[in-house]
Amino acid sequence: MKLSVVIPVYNERRFIAEILNRVQAVHLEDIKVQIIVVDDCSTDGTREFLEEIAEASLNKGGNLAKTFGPNTKLFSQPIKILFQEKNQGKGAALRRGFKEATGDVVIVQDADLEYDPSEYPKLLYPFLRGVADVVYGSRFLGGPHRVLYFWHYIGNKVLTLLSNMLTNLNLTDMETGYKVFRREVLGEFDIRQNRFGFEPEITAKISKKQYRIYETPISYYGRTYAEGKKIGWLDGLKAIYCIIRYNLF
16 A cells, blocks of 8 residues: 655644654555645745755755754655645645555645544555544544633534535544545546635535545644734634535535
């Protein structure tokens, strides 16, 4: 099996080296890994940092210790880095990353350290058993999670409930950032949403195709807004719009 890890990035200069190290450090026996990073026109130095990685990659490593520190695990697998010409959002970055994916299975990995790559084995297990087409990592099935915003929790539950009512699925976490697909699934439809509307859109579209969907518990290391969290109440309203649009029309 080959796994493609697609990492959309926007203004994550503090965390980008760490998330790449963590992805590279995951041990997946007999599974080849393709790593694709899509920078969404970052303005905080992330883009320049990724350009340095791309240059080092072309030079087969270059002076990685100077750039990433003596304990870097980078470049144990190749990293493909793509740069958006203008800021468009997570959905647009994923759309471009998916086009470059060559793995049998594709996983979405956020760059902000809220989701732990060491949990890839449990996310891939249903695929290895041959029972799943899609796997969602649920933050609400018993894994450890940071205690944060009550109204975010309620908003997530409302969006998941509304989505379930229209898809006839029984998901516990429709908005999860950990979504994993057989690559053929992603080729069955176009992704139209450019921002966080990707989550309800993709859920509606896979439900209509009646794919085999599994959930597995994951840990969640959420961020506060002071720490860089980006999603807000306007994204919640857009999610409601997307749930209705892609399920009913």
